[in-house]
Amino acid sequence: MHVAAPIIRAFILPWVFAFAAQTCAADEEINATKESGRTRYVEVIPRSHELSESARYVGMLYILSLGTYLVISPKEVFNNATLQNYARNFGNMTLFDQDLPSANWGMHIATGALAYQFYRARSYTKTDAFFLTLIQESLFQFTIETLIQPTALENVANTTIVGCIVGRGMEVASLPLLNSDFFLFRGVGYVLNLPAAFGLWESKVTVNPIIEKNKAGFALQVRF
Amino acid sequence: MRTALALLLLLLSESAAPTRAWAHRLSVEGAFVGTGFFPTGSGEDYAYAGIGASGTASYEIERWSFGIRTQGTISNKTPFAVQAGEYNLSGDLSRRQYSLGILVRYFLLDENKQKRWYFELSFNGKETDFVGSDKVFVHPESTDYTRLFLRGGGFGIGIGYRPKKGPWFFQVNYELDHYENLIVVGDVKYLNYIFAEPALNNNYFINTVFVTIGIDVFGRESNN
Numbered sequence: 001m002h003v004a005a006p007i008i009r010a011f012i013l014p015w016v017f018a019f020a021a022q023t024c025a026a027d028e029e030i031n032a033t034k035e036s037g038r039t040r041y042v043e044v045i046p047r048s049h050e051l052s053e054s055a056r057y058v059g060m061l062y063i064l065s066l067g068t069y070l071v072i073s074p075k076e077v078f079n080n081a082t083l084q085n086y087a088r089n090f091g092n093m094t095l096f097d098q099d100l101p102s103a104n105w106g107m108h109i110a111t112g113a114l115a116y117q118f119y120r121a122r123s124y125t126k127t128d129a130f131f132l133t134l135i136q137e138s139l140f141q142f143t144i145e146t147l148i149q150p151t152a153l154e155n156v157a158n159t160t161i162v163g164c165i166v167g168r169g170m171e172v173a174s175l176p177l178l179n180s181d182f183f184l185f186r187g188v189g190y191v192l193n194l195p196a197a198f199g200l201w202e203s204k205v206t207v208n209p210i211i212e213k214n215k216a217g218f219a220l221q222v223r224f
Numbered sequence: 225m226r227t228a229l230a231l232l233l234l235l236l237s238e239s240a241a242p243t244r245a246w247a248h249r250l251s252v253e254g255a256f257v258g259t260g261f262f263p264t265g266s267g268e269d270y271a272y273a274g275i276g277a278s279g280t281a282s283y284e285i286e287r288w289s290f291g292i293r294t295q296g297t298i299s300n301k302t303p304f305a306v307q308a309g310e311y312n313l314s315g316d317l318s319r320r321q322y323s324l325g326i327l328v329r330y331f332l333l334d335e336n337k338q339k340r341w342y343f344e345l346s347f348n349g350k351e352t353d354f355v356g357s358d359k360v361f362v363h364p365e366s367t368d369y370t371r372l373f374l375r376g377g378g379f380g381i382g383i384g385y386r387p388k389k390g391p392w393f394f395q396v397n398y399e400l401d402h403y404e405n406l407i408v409v410g411d412v413k414y415l416n417y418i419f420a421e422p423a424l425n426n427n428y429f430i431n432t433v434f435v436t437i438g439i440d441v442f443g444r445e446s447n448n
Contacts, residue, residue, distance in 0.1 A: 066326050095324050095349040098373060098409045104322075126442050127250045130281070154324050157294035161279040165254035165441050 038206070041178040041189075041196060044171075046125040046202045057122065058132065061115070062139050069144050081147040088144070089150045097152035104146055105162075108155055112137065112163015114194060121195035123202045126168065134160045251289065253280040253393070255438030259297050259321075262431040274299025274321070278436070282329070287339065289329035293346065297321045304354070320353040325380070344382040350401050351375045374427075376403035377433040384436075391443060403428045 039092030070077055097104070115136050119129035137159040141151045170192040178196060190197035259274045274297045282291025301318040325348030331339035357372035378401035386393045 054262040096322055096375070098353075098371060098407070101296070101320060101353070126252075130442075131252065154294060154322060157292060157324055159277075161252065161292065161294055162277075163255070164252055164281075165279050168252075169254075169439050173296045204433060 001017045041175050041201055042203050042205050044123055044125075044176065046119070046128075047123045047127075047202075049122075049124065049128075054132065057119070058139070061118075061136055065136075065140050066144055067184075073089045073148065076148045086147050089146045092150040094150050094152050097149070097151075098155045099155075104152075104154060104158055108159040109162045109166055112159035112161075113167035113170060116162075116167035118195050118200065120171060121193075121200040121202065122165070129167075130160065130164050133164055133165060137163075149200060180187050231279045231327045233251075233311075248286070249284055250442065251280075251282045251284055251291070251440060251444075253282075253438045254278075254441050255280070255393075255395075255436045257295065257297060258435045259299065260435075261299065262433070263429075270302045270304070272299045272302040274319075276321075278323075278438075280327070280438075282327070287333070289327075289331070289342070291327050291329070293323070293325050293327055293348075295321075295323040295325075297323075298355075315354070315357065317354045317356055319355060322351045322353070323348045325349065329384070338388070340386050340388070342384045344380075344384060344395070344397065346380045346382070346397075346399075347377070348355045348380060348399065348401070349375075349377040350403070352403070365428050371409045373405075373407040373409065374403045375405040375407060378402055380432075380434075386440075386444075391440040393436075393438050393440065395434075395438065397432075397434040397436065399432045399434065401430050401432065403430065 018101070022170055069141045112133055115133045116129050120126070124132065137156050141156055145151055145155075174189045174193035174196065177185045178193065180186055180189065193201070237444035253390040255278045257276045257278050258271055260275065261272050261274075263270065263272075276295060276297025278293055280291050280293040282289045298320045303314070303316045303317060304319075324344045327346035328345055329342045329344045333341040334340045352374040354372040354374075358370040378399055380397050380399035382395055382397035384393055384395035
């Protein structure tokens with residue numbers, strides 16, 4: 001695999017799918033700049049998902065990853081992507097490849113963290129987000145990447161397990177930052193939680209102050 | 225494959241349930257590991273130490289836990305000498321070590337029937353990547369960059385403890401690995417194998433002690 005491939009996968013692909021997912025779910029979004037109140041990010045409140053919704057996310061991310069791979073590795077794909085190569089590579093599956101640590105322990109983890117955060121933003125439980133990240137990575141490794149080179153199980157484990165660990169850590173760290181009054185902290189929060197930056201975070205609370213004659217307080221509004 | 229997919233779907237459907245038995249859940253752990261290597265055998269005569277990180281995903285059923293662990297460590301620079309077939313390689317290098325393993329844990333219950341102490345048995349594949357091997361050893365057939373790997377595997381036993389409060393856990397493992405393959409990779413961009421020797425000396429064992437401080441990332445009471 002080209003050295004740049006995991007870098008592009010890590011930094012380009014998540015942004016692309018974040019845009020796409022935002023488009024798909026635009027009707028579900030709440031207005032984060034309500035004039036009457038302030039939106040605060042809260043820990044994910046899981047909701048149930050139809051199988052079709054999950055399949056839509058997985059399929060969309062899969063198609064985007066395939067497209068991205070075609071764009072960044074056209075020579076490898078068009079010269080080597082044959083059924084014979086696929087069968088041979090599938091048969092030569094290995095525990096480890098010899099990719100650079102920046103790929104195996106950098107970019108794979110970054111992509112796993114972003115995929116996990118994406119599913120969390122869509123209000124999946126931690127367990128569901130983990131398995132959806134696993135499905136996403138397995139689909140990528142055993143179809144797209146296997147066309148070019150034998151898949152290393154290390155990639156799947158690093159992306160899914162360590163990626164989810166890092167993604168969860170970034171998620172926990174981002175919430176207080178996103179709710180900060182200081183714009184720089186909010187900026188860091190969005191960097192740590194890119195799906196929130198694209199308006200994909202569903203678990204938000206809108207705080208509406210109530211100030212009337214002889215009465216003061218606030219109303220909380222939660223939308224999913 | 226169909227069975228694995230069915231299992232995944234089963235786990236997903238279970239995790240979507242509103243309540244979840246504590247003793248029957250996915251557990252994801254992140255950990256910092258300190259390592260001490262105590263090599264024996266004809267190919268290695270130096271003790272060395274390192275630090276690293278690991279991630280574990282396991283499924284807990286009652287007092288048993290079955291999981292997958294990926295681990296990466298980096299150790300200090302020490303001399304090494306390896307003879308593989310006609311090749312006699314030596315140098316003074318630090319090394320990255322990657323491990324991918326399956327594990328099973330058995331928990332003991334305390335007086336409150338909480339899972340505190342546990343024993344662990346694991347089977348691991350290992351790969352050692354010598355850092356800067358191109359500077360001390362340049363294979364004549366390599367193009368512009370040479371990397372040197374040892375590959376093998378073994379088993380480990382461990383004991384761990386989860387304190388009563390907090391998500392932390394502590395663990396000590398002993399592992400015995402047998403390195404069997406020497407791999408030299410030239411031109412890191414395309415990762416062409418130059419040779420792989422299946423007979424690395426006759427007796428290349430490495431003993432390792434791991435001390436782990438970890439955190440249960442998904443929490444112990446719930447996976448939501």
